[in-house]
Amino acid sequence: MISQIVSAVGVVIAGVFACALYYWLSDKLLQIVFPVPKENVRAASINLNRRAVVRPWLFMGPALILLGVYLVYPVVATFILSFYDRGGVNFVGLANYRWAIFDGQFRQSIFNNILWLAVVPAACTFFGLVIAVLTDRIWWGNIAKSLVFMPMAISFVGASVIWKFVYEYRGGNETQIGLLNAIVQSFGGDPQVWISMPFWNNFFLMVILIWIQTGFAMVILSAALRGIPEETIEAAVIDGANGWQIFWKIMVPQIWGTIAVVWTTITILVLKVFDIVLTMTNGQWSTMVLANLMFDWMFRGGGDSGRSAVIALVIMAAVTPIMIWNIRQANKEMGGH
Amino acid sequence: MAGVVMKDIRKAYGQVKVLHGIDLDIKQGEFVVFVGPSGCGKSTLLRMISGLESITGGEMYIDGQLVNEVPPSRRGIAMVFQSYALYPHMTVYDNMAFGMRIARESRDEIDRRVRSAAEILQLTPYLDRLPKALSGGQRQRVAIGRAICRDPKVFLFDEPLSNLDAALRVATRIEIAKLKEQMPDTTMIYVTHDQVEAMTLADRIVVLSAGRIEQVGAPLELYERPQNLFVARFIGSPAMNIIPATVTGTGEATMVSMKGGKSVRVPVATGTSEKGKAASFGVRPEDLSVATGEDYLFEGRISIVEALGEVTLLYIEGLADREPIIAKIPGILDVTKGETIRFSADPRKLHLFDAEGKTFRI
Numbered sequence: 121m122i123s124q125i126v127s128a129v130g131v132v133i134a135g136v137f138a139c140a141l142y143y144w145l146s147d148k149l150l151q152i153v154f155p156v157p158k159e160n161v162r163a164a165s166i167n168l169n170r171r172a173v174v175r176p177w178l179f180m181g182p183a184l185i186l187l188g189v190y191l192v193y194p195v196v197a198t199f200i201l202s203f204y205d206r207g208g209v210n211f212v213g214l215a216n217y218r219w220a221i222f223d224g225q226f227r228q229s230i231f232n233n234i235l236w237l238a239v240v241p242a243a244c245t246f247f248g249l250v251i252a253v254l255t256d257r258i259w260w261g262n263i264a265k266s267l268v269f270m271p272m273a274i275s276f277v278g279a280s281v282i283w284k285f286v287y288e289y290r291g292g293n294e295t296q297i298g299l300l301n302a303i304v305q306s307f308g309g310d311p312q313v314w315i316s317m318p319f320w321n322n323f324f325l326m327v328i329l330i331w332i333q334t335g336f337a338m339v340i341l342s343a344a345l346r347g348i349p350e351e352t353i354e355a356a357v358i359d360g361a362n363g364w365q366i367f368w369k370i371m372v373p374q375i376w377g378t379i380a381v382v383w384t385t386i387t388i389l390v391l392k393v394f395d396i397v398l399t400m401t402n403g404q405w406s407t408m409v410l411a412n413l414m415f416d417w418m419f420r421g422g423g424d425s426g427r428s429a430v431i432a433l434v435i436m437a438a439v440t441p442i443m444i445w446n447i448r449q450a451n452k453e454m455g456g457h
Numbered sequence: 458m459a460g461v462v463m464k465d466i467r468k469a470y471g472q473v474k475v476l477h478g479i480d481l482d483i484k485q486g487e488f489v490v491f492v493g494p495s496g497c498g499k500s501t502l503l504r505m506i507s508g509l510e511s512i513t514g515g516e517m518y519i520d521g522q523l524v525n526e527v528p529p530s531r532r533g534i535a536m537v538f539q540s541y542a543l544y545p546h547m548t549v550y551d552n553m554a555f556g557m558r559i560a561r562e563s564r565d566e567i568d569r570r571v572r573s574a575a576e577i578l579q580l581t582p583y584l585d586r587l588p589k590a591l592s593g594g595q596r597q598r599v600a601i602g603r604a605i606c607r608d609p610k611v612f613l614f615d616e617p618l619s620n621l622d623a624a625l626r627v628a629t630r631i632e633i634a635k636l637k638e639q640m641p642d643t644t645m646i647y648v649t650h651d652q653v654e655a656m657t658l659a660d661r662i663v664v665l666s667a668g669r670i671e672q673v674g675a676p677l678e679l680y681e682r683p684q685n686l687f688v689a690r691f692i693g694s695p696a697m698n699i700i701p702a703t704v705t706g707t708g709e710a711t712m713v714s715m716k717g718g719k720s721v722r723v724p725v726a727t728g729t730s731e732k733g734k735a736a737s738f739g740v741r742p743e744d745l746s747v748a749t750g751e752d753y754l755f756e757g758r759i760s761i762v763e764a765l766g767e768v769t770l771l772y773i774e775g776l777a778d779r780e781p782i783i784a785k786i787p788g789i790l791d792v793t794k795g796e797t798i799r800f801s802a803d804p805r806k807l808h809l810f811d812a813e814g815k816t817f818r819i
Contacts, residue, residue: 349542351539351540352542352544352545354509354536355542355603356544357509357528357529358507358509358536358556359559359603360530361555361559369555
């Protein structure tokens with residue numbers, strides 16, 4: 121235990137030191153390659169300019185190389201793999217893409233992903249906004265906010281395990297230990313096998329992600345709401361607007377940019393949703409989503425790098441434009457008006 | 458009678474009392490300025506008139522109607538905020554039209570009123586702009602325009618010029634004065650801590666301090682006849698010189714001896730019971746003049762000379778253990794630091810306050 125802590129601290133210190141050393145050494149190198157002679161002002165200024173041009177690249181070099189190896193190369197490799205057969209040996213052209221278009225499960229996944237996209241970001245943003253507004257007005261608002269935010273601290277798998285108990289179904293005459301079934305029973309209904317209920321089971325899975333992400337939306341939107349100048353709301357009160365009108369016509373438009381950022385951030389997350397489906401149903405009972413399907417084809421039974429590469433590219437194609445827009449929007453928000 | 462009447466208005470936040478019974482009668486068409494140091498409750502009082510702040514005790518009447526429980530939008534008021542409080546996502550036009558749209562006015566009526574307000578405030582070229590594309594002065598004009606569009610009986614201004622730079626402040630102040638001239642029947646209540654704004658704009662000034670009214674009166678009345686030490690010090694810049702003194706003779710005129718020696722005859726009547734009691738003797742810096750003969754009020758050593766061209770400010774030390782006396786002498790004066798100088802003053806411009814700080818002048 122102690123030795124682990126010591127070695128961890130040692131690695132951190134060594135890492136920081138190595139970074140500093142790299143910057144120092146590379147700058148020294150720069151000074152040697154582009155000297156600044158005292159007697160020749162013209163040459164000195166040229167070399168100073170050259171140093172300024174080269175230095176950022178030199179300093180960013182290691183990071184750029186790492187990003188290249190771990191981000192750019194896999195993308196390119198995936199793209200190439202998508203044209204090869206299951207072992208990645210024989211070129212098969214567009215066969216994998218053709219397969220995807222006509223594959224029932226792939227279509228099912230696309231459909232489910234669209235369903236998730238339609239529901240989860242909207243629900244999280246809506247609940248987050250409503251909770252942020254309501255908790256701002258009450259004395260126990262911060263307690264409520266902490267409770268709503270807490271699921272953010274739980275891993276997706278952990279959350280799924282918790283919700284498995286909520287949806288739990290016991291066959292025969294066993295006592296129902298699932299929360300939902302217990303409630304249904306107490307109202308005189310029959311217990312259901314919730315997670316194998318076609319179509320609706322998608323929504324039961326979405327509830328988990330909404331439960332987790334509402335806290336995120338709430339925190340960001342709450343901060344944005346506090347940024348609204350109080351006077352604009354008071355001016356609206358004097359102008360005769362009621363609570364509803366103030367919310368929709370004065371408050372929401374002022375935080376519109378933040379709402380969009382929250383929405384798209386959750387959208388990106390939803391496009392990549394994987395853990396919840398894997399833990400809850402593993403894609404059975406028509407709950408399959410793209411990320412899970414990709415995983416299946418690559419590592420479980422499928423062993424087909426070509427097809428899973430196609431699915432990976434589809435996910436990336438869907439995420440990239442939203443991500444670009446999201447980053448631009450976030451920069452705009454941070455840059456102020 | 459769209460006046461504002463306050464009867465024993467009180468405000469408390471829990472145990473903390475902010476206003477201790479304000480009685481005020483503001484007549485229709487009057488321009489009243491609330492002035493006082495920060496924390497005196499002037500903004501709170503304004504917000505209570507607007508309805509943004511609840512009334513803890515007392516009665517508030519606007520236009521003869523009790524408004525204690527009436528929501529802000531039904532009080533017939535409009536407010537201009539220090540921070541403009543424009544809706545940032547709406548154009549100038551929409552900012553001004555918002556209130557009328559909420560009230561479901563007809564499109565033609567809205568357009569007519571917005572355009573006429575824009576005309577008055579020279580905002581017509583900017584109607585399609587967002588507030589962020591306007592300068593500070595233009596934004597404040599939009600805020601005033603929004604208030605005009607509400608066609609209020611009472612206009613409330615909450616330090617509207619504080620966010621503007623000095624030059625714009627003067628220009629906008631004149632604009633507000635002009636606006637008042639164009640709307641002679643509209644009551645205007647204006648909060649500021651700037652006494653220049655108060656003196657130039659007000660028909661009547663209400664001086665507030667620590668949640669109480671110190672004095673209500675026309676600007677020059679406050680300047681010439683302050684009822685107490687607080688008002689005496691607050692109105693006028695630099696502030697009035699106050700010198701502790703003892704009453705030595707009473708009657709038609711009062712004799713006082715200043716700390717530091719000299720006796721002065723102040724033409725203010727006092728009763729015999731005052732004899733021997735402590736008092737404060739006051740004289741404004743601008744009422745002092747340099748004395749050459751033996752007939753002087755006091756003498757002292759010049760510690761600082763501030764030559765501003767139009768006036769010269771002299772800081773005089775010499776009267777035992779007190780802050781320096783300030784003299785404001787017109788024009789340029791040929792004096793140097795360290796010199797001893799004597800001052801006299803017109804006896805009619807001397808002020809005398811009793812031990813509680815109330816004036817002896819009636």
